[in-house]
Amino acid sequence: MARHLVAALLRSGEWRVRVTDLAPAITLDPVEEKGLLGAALRDGRAVYAPANVCDIAQLTQAFQGVDVVFHTASADPDINDFQLHYKVNVEGTKNVIDACVTCKVQRLIYTSSSAVVFDGIHGLFDVDESMPYPNKFPDAYARSKAEAENLVMKANDIYDLLTCSIRPGSIFGPGDTIVPYLLSHGGMMFTVGDGLSCDDFVYVENVVHGHICAEKTLSTKEGSKISGGKAYFITNMEPMKLWDFIYMLLEELGYKRKFRIRIPLAVIRPITYLIEWSYNKVLHMYGMRQPKILTSARLKYISLNRTFNCKRAVEQLGYKPIVSIKDGIKITTNNAIAPKI
Template identity: 85%
Template sequence: MESPAENGSGSRRQQEARWCAVTGGRGFMAKHLVAALLRSGEWRVRVTDLAPAIAVDPVEENGVLGAALRDGRAVYASADVCDVAQLTKAFEGVGVVFHTAAADPNINNFQQHYKVNVEGTKNVIDACVTCKVERLIYTSSCGVVFDGVHGLFDVDESMPYPDKFPDAYAQTKAEAEKLVTKANGTYGLLTCSIRPGSIFGPGDIIIPYLHSYRGMMFIVGDGKNCDDFVYVENVAHAHICAEKTLSTKEGAKISGGQAYFITNMEHTNLWDFLYMLLEELGYKRKFRIRFPLVVIKPITYLIEWIYNKVLHKYGMRQPKMLTSARLKYISLNRTFNCKKAVEQLGYKPIVSLKDGIKITTNSTIAQER
């Protein structure tokens, strides 16, 4: 692994850049965060993830990441959050850690989620303390206050954790967030948690899902529920805002150990949002098929029962969309108030919902050509 020490090359700005590490650095949001950190000119980035070596696509190769890997402003370190020794090696010489690594939310396996999200976060904290990391910014989730029974509308951070969660992902992200909050002030480590809404952008899973149905939209429930979508660049921006706030004495007093909801601050009907994506993708004739919950719930439970009893024995993957937990996410209101992030972190969306949709769909169309 390359040492953070300067090698004498590059501009004065590059030489003064500080080192940070991004766990799960090859994930969807993390890629955008890494690029944003590099574009700022203030950071050298150690990208950490599970793969033994980094593999960049042509767009990345010709972009900011490819250039940074070539001139040493970015390096890759293979590290599993479940291995504290690997993390300690990866965090050597870094001043800030952005912890984005998490288990796949589409696989509802509690043991796996607990190992990665909870024990992995504890390992990250321990490695930060060992390496004398100054600040830890944790990528949490808006789902940490969602019980899957009651809708949420414009709730703020005073909303408590629920007694029960709809799935293993939300439950373990909440447990991990508690660890991060508790770690604030431990051996000089300052911490902060970012709770993004439903993230979308180039490379997300929403567009492939819509493409698979060729413009047909299956509405679950009454179709009146709202969600808070957030463009991926805004989530990356919020992480950087949090780090900058924690880096000041006054900001550390206010934001240390705090959690912040981050959205595009544009409450949107879930199904209208999907329709907008479809229109931008060129599906002008959309078929809307509505499934009442009383109809779809028994089908979902049957599919899950068949999978748990039979299909998983043959190595088949668990269905991603038709799960009881997923139904709760797509049939209830889930909107959040970002006033605290605006006032304390100076957060403001840098890409509007409308522009984010256009960027996302244009990127998809360009890749298909």
């Protein structure tokens, strides 16, 4: 998402952008090198400053002279390691807040997650921001993102720093992992569970748009009073059955829907536990990665309803999706290669 945000800020012509990441130097693909980001890095509209969110000294140096920070850094959600997520997502976010205060940054927009209100037991249907954090979370990622978001919200209007959190739904778009995963599994034509669970997907450019709307709102005196210290769900506002979305992607990739194999949760759940046990005991020592879909936490995400109400973002941030689900899928799959079967 971060690179899409950088590109959007540069396209507006209103920003000079400082990009931070772990790598000692920024690496661009050929398209980026010839495109907007490459040109901006060459003419100074964009600069790269290596920084680790776990190193407050590096962050403080990177934030010098900065007015606004968009904090998008996060540990890999597919790695269910609480120590890792706590270090990066919670302690890292605290470092970001402290560095913002030290450097007199005016506004901090945090990329949170809709998972912060999900307990993995109860489905969520059209919930809004009044939904509290659960007592338990399905994985380390959701728990740490909730803790980090809480830090950001409490930091609002302290030492003149204004903050806001964006809670995206299930993000998709160019550069995501969904299409490569489907391709690597030959366009999997199966459904896990009853296939009725609904999800709220959001195209990556809409997530970017939500961040920019939040920043613009915080930049006004009246807007900061309304939105400072608040969190906002951001989705495409087109909730649909999860597996319908998957099959829309597959069909756009060229896989023709002939039939679906349905795998009951009662069948796949024991297999998941066995794979997790094997992975924790043996397989990880040989560098093998556990299949992303076959984790107990992932089963909770794909088998329960998770839809969110964006009314607050619409009314207070002026948010409105700029790319539809259908168009987003076309853009996402445009450069993917899949067999016509």
